[in-house]
Amino acid sequence: MKVVLPDSTELELPDGATGLDAARAIGPKLAEQAVLVRSDGRVQDLRLPLEDGQQIQILTTRDSQDPDALYVLRHSAAHLLAEAVRRLYPGTKIAIGPPIENGFYYDFDFPEPIGEEALEQIEEEIRKEIAEGRSWNREEVSAEEAKRYFAEQGESYKVELVDTADGPITFYTQGEFKDLCRGPHLQDSSPIKAIKLTGLAGAYWRGDEKNPQLTRIYGTAFFNQADLDAYLERVEEARRRDHRRLGPQLDLFHFSEHSPGSPLWHPKGMAIWNELEKIRRTENRKRGYLEVRTPIIYDAETFYISGHFPKYEDLMFKLDVEGRPWAMKAMNCPGHMLLFGSRPRSYRELPIRFSEPTPLHRDELSGTLHGLLRVRIVTQDDAHIFCTEEQIQDEIAGCVAYGRHIYELFDLQASAELATRPDNKIGTDEQWDMTEAALEEALRLNEIPYTIAAGEGAFYGPKIDLFMDDALGRKWQMGTIQLDSQMPSRFDLTYVGPDNTEHELYVVHRALYGSFERFIGILIEHYAGAFPFWLAPVQLRMIPVGEAHRPAAHDLAAKLEDYRVEVDERDETVGKRIRDSEVEKIPVVIVYGDKESDESLAVRERGGEQSTKSLADLRSYLATLGS
Numbered sequence: 351m352k353v354v355l356p357d358s359t360e361l362e363l364p365d366g367a368t369g370l371d372a373a374r375a376i377g378p379k380l381a382e383q384a385v386l387v388r389s390d391g392r393v394q395d396l397r398l399p400l401e402d403g404q405q406i407q408i409l410t411t412r413d414s415q416d417p418d419a420l421y422v423l424r425h426s427a428a429h430l431l432a433e434a435v436r437r438l439y440p441g442t443k444i445a446i447g448p449p450i451e452n453g454f455y456y457d458f459d460f461p462e463p464i465g466e467e468a469l470e471q472i473e474e475e476i477r478k479e480i481a482e483g484r485s486w487n488r489e490e491v492s493a494e495e496a497k498r499y500f501a502e503q504g505e506s507y508k509v510e511l512v513d514t515a516d517g518p519i520t521f522y523t524q525g526e527f528k529d530l531c532r533g534p535h536l537q538d539s540s541p542i543k544a545i546k547l548t549g550l551a552g553a554y555w556r557g558d559e560k561n562p563q564l565t566r567i568y569g570t571a572f573f574n575q576a577d578l579d580a581y582l583e584r585v586e587e588a589r590r591r592d593h594r595r596l597g598p599q600l601d602l603f604h605f606s607e608h609s610p611g612s613p614l615w616h617p618k619g620m621a622i623w624n625e626l627e628k629i630r631r632t633e634n635r636k637r638g639y640l641e642v643r644t645p646i647i648y649d650a651e652t653f654y655i656s657g658h659f660p661k662y663e664d665l666m667f668k669l670d671v672e673g674r675p676w677a678m679k680a681m682n683c684p685g686h687m688l689l690f691g692s693r694p695r696s697y698r699e700l701p702i703r704f705s706e707p708t709p710l711h712r713d714e715l716s717g718t719l720h721g722l723l724r725v726r727i728v729t730q731d732d733a734h735i736f737c738t739e740e741q742i743q744d745e746i747a748g749c750v751a752y753g754r755h756i757y758e759l760f761d762l763q764a765s766a767e768l769a770t771r772p773d774n775k776i777g778t779d780e781q782w783d784m785t786e787a788a789l790e791e792a793l794r795l796n797e798i799p800y801t802i803a804a805g806e807g808a809f810y811g812p813k814i815d816l817f818m819d820d821a822l823g824r825k826w827q828m829g830t831i832q833l834d835s836q837m838p839s840r841f842d843l844t845y846v847g848p849d850n851t852e853h854e855l856y857v858v859h860r861a862l863y864g865s866f867e868r869f870i871g872i873l874i875e876h877y878a879g880a881f882p883f884w885l886a887p888v889q890l891r892m893i894p895v896g897e898a899h900r901p902a903a904h905d906l907a908a909k910l911e912d913y914r915v916e917v918d919e920r921d922e923t924v925g926k927r928i929r930d931s932e933v934e935k936i937p938v939v940i941v942y943g944d945k946e947s948d949e950s951l952a953v954r955e956r957g958g959e960q961s962t963k964s965l966a967d968l969r970s971y972l973a974t975l976g977s
Contacts, residue, residue: 351402369396370537373408383410385536386422393418395534397488411541414573424449426486426524426536427476427545427571431456433484433527434475435567439464444529445507445555445564452581453570457553459507460565469547469567480542484524486535493519496530507555544578545571548585552717559715584822591822593874594721600879600934602870602887603722611719611726613867618887621914622870625885626863629759630707630731637752639705639733644685646708650675655840656684657776661809667713678711683859686734687841695845697853701737701745707866708732722871729866735858738845742785742833745858746792746814749831753816753862754796757828760873762818765799765825769806769813776809776836785833786812792831810836816862820876828869829862880935880956883975890972891936892917893927895943903942906951909965913972928954937975940968 352360353372363371369387373380373396386409387394400406413419428447435442435458447456491499493512496519500508508530512519515530522531524539536542547569555561572578589595597603602619605612615623634641647669653659658666658681667678679685686704695702710728718724735745754764768790771782789812793800800814807813813832817825834857838844844852863869873881883889890913894903900919907915918927924941931939931954939954946952948965955961963971 351400353400354403354405356405356407363400366399368399369394369406369408372400372406376408380408380410383412384408385410385413385419385541386534388418393421393534395488396537397533411573414577420572421449422534422536423541423573424454424571425534426539427542427569428454428456429486429522429524429527429529429531429535430476430479430484430539430542430545431472431547431567431569432458432529433479433525434472436527438472438475441504443505443507446511447529453548453568455566455568457555457564457566459562464550464565466550469550472567473545473547473569476545476547479525480539480545482525483539485538487523488533488535489521489523490518491521495519496521499528500530541573542571543573544575545569546578546582559717588822588824588875591875591878592721593723593871596874596879597722597871600874600887602874605721609726610716611714611724613722613725613727619870621887622873622881622885623866626731626866626869627707629756630705630863633752633755634703634705634733637703637748639703642686642689642704642706644682644689644706644708645679646711647671647676647678648684650677652684652688653677656687656837657810657840658684661774665712665714667711679708680710680712680728682706682708682710682730682732683734683837683857684841687837687843687857690736690838691841691843695736697738697845697847700845701735701741703733703735705731705733722867722874725865725867727867730861731863731866732861733859735860736838736843736845737856737858738847738853739784739856742788742856742858743791746788746831746833747795749858749860749862750792750796750798750814750816753829753831754798756862757816757818760876762820762876764828765817765819766793767801767803767806767815767817767827768793769803769808769815771812772805772807772809774809775807777811781835782812785835789814789831789833808832808834810834813859820872821878822875826872828864828872829860830864832859833857834859881937883937883972886935886937887914888916888934888936889913890915890938890940891931893924893931893939893941894919895924895941899942899944899946902946903940906940906942906948906965909948910969910972932956932958938972 351365352362354360361372361375363375370381370384373384384396387396388407388409389404409416409419432444432447439460441461443459445457496512497509511530520532521528522533522535547567549568551566552563553566554563601616603613603615606614650659666680669676689704707729710730712726712728714724714726737745757764770786811832811834813830815827816829817827819825835854838855838857843855845855847853890910892903892907894900903917907917935956937956941952951963951968953961953963
């Protein structure tokens, strides 16, 4: 048999040869350092046989930044964690332990609860295992044999996993620890040079709150200590930027147990919100959007027509109104369908672009709530574009260009994911072929890099998810653009064409911020609370030195009323008020004392730089920062 290497050369091997055999055929050093086989975008254990003509790439310990190499390293680290817990806590039952983005976790059912203080001891036990040396051996077994083995071990969660497993059942063994696992794994533990357990959390077995709650231990691992140190520094920086900490600190918003998952916005938070809303209204007006307003609640029949019941029923707050089932809307689409259908429409009116930033309510599980990033009240910069088939391409391309423009205002670069037809799709394959092609062409025309997310589209149509990278290099999902012919037909919506007959209608669902709540949360972390001048809740702060200087400070503030200005006249020292302004990340602070006048102002910029400016010079300077 022959396999094809990345440089297109062919490597001849005996029939049934594995990835490790291929590595040995190339050279002993490669075989020693090999960790994984990558083939056609998929990963494969070194121990698995190769196929004739298969294109392969052998990843090694030198590929320390490669996501697939890190994946297999962390998978093996998760198994070391399970072994360490079993050694330290006899009687513990083990559940599942996959690699995840930036690390791994393993779920355990401990005989007695453990706390964060246990992580250091468990981590030390893992290091002992690595020092002792571990190698991974793979074997295929029958389902009956696997169930018998785990039943004897008292591992009820593993027995259940065997019962629901598809395909061959495989064990991986390291030392005295044997686990149910598909792999892939390292050859041995020597590549794991740096490991850190990062936290504990509760997790229901198989994600179902009706099942037992387990203890989830999180960790991460790297091929070298320098990479781990850099990662931990990024984690610490992310903690410093956490919007859940900065939001209350900067007086932007807070949460209350009286309405969990629903932020209470303070005046300074609303200043940011209103700037985003001003952008939305201004740009929508330029692009021909029409502002509308629709109800918050509808009868259940509306959501059955739209197709949201029963697919999203669990996500919606339900009401009883005069003995009839109603629900609070979790999306604007049904209301916009009713608006469009309020009278007959001609092709001459199309496209019609309805826009509405209405609060939506979603009954998220309490365990999934996460600051502004996952809330129960969601205010989308929502719009629905009703168009003909011939207008689809231009409308989708216009939405993509609009999204890119929005993100560039914040110096953010857009990328995208094209989500294609899911298994529960409605509509014909021909419709999906056309709609998927239209979205892909829009991304190509706008030169936005994208990947394909097969099967991740909405049930009624494909979608584009727009992403951006923040200051820490984290990728956030922002807006979404979806093309749909199903919902208009469910509401019997058509338009009258030039031939005076009814034609099929298409609708583009789009939100570019995603939601105001989530977008602001991401911006807080992106800027670490130090917003650009034009977006800052308070742009200038006047600090009168003494009580006698307060009238002049207020007079100066009135002269700069085009900006968001406040006067700090607290009975605190000037030094403390300046320090507080730095903590609150105020862009420009003016200290006003005996020597200050419109011709000579003491100006402090965020970060500590000081200068003396006249009022006229200050105005010119502020104009360069934007308003």
